[in-house]
Amino acid sequence: MAGIAQLSGIALECPDPAALAAFYSAVTGWPIVYAAPDWYSIGPSEDAPLHLSFQLAPGHQPPTWPDPASSMQFHLHLRVDDVEEAERRVVELGATRLAEQPDLANVRVLADPAGHPFCLCPRPTTPETPS
Template identity: 50%
Template sequence: MALAELGVVVLDCPDPRALAGFYAEVLGGTVEGEGDWVDLKVPGGQALAFQAAPGFVPPRWPAADHSQQFHLDLVVKDLDAAEKGVLALGARPLDTGDRERTFRVYADPAGHPFCLCAC
């Protein structure tokens, strides 16, 4: 028997509304809320939440002294098309050089690492 149930994954960031908007463009869904806490309701999926973090320092990937803490794996049908899309939305490549792999690593506009993974 489980002791708990996952409620929401929360990403700390300097601008919750802006980062929720980025992920809404990537994943679809509806951005709800204003101020220090914003939710992204993803159709048929787990919601994401974004919380204002004064003095936020983004992780560096890969760097043991500035650990990434966690990252999101986003499954896509076409890595090249998805890459073009996330870069146009403000993501930045972290590890995309090996084009033969089934994943590529990016940072969202607040600096959180995420992967696009071929399905």
């Protein structure tokens, strides 16, 4: 089925786009492919069909989770080979492990340096529905 549009990127609002781009660049291995004072993007290449971007939002307030009065709106799932090793490495880069861990045996829930929640999920060993 043909769609109406193609997803070209996801943008996270944050108080420091350069710092958050550097964090996710280190986590994903994607280089910074665009840099301006108010907007940074990372991706496999400058002309890749999908980029993860970071937009300046001086009054940014990170979501709280879990919080019945708030929601995290969305979060990223990042597949990794070793969840414990990946958690150690992203914490060294500035991530924070969140107190609530709904599936500690399999997944880690953290917040990036700007407070956006993300999950470290094990890379599947057999084909399955994407996380």
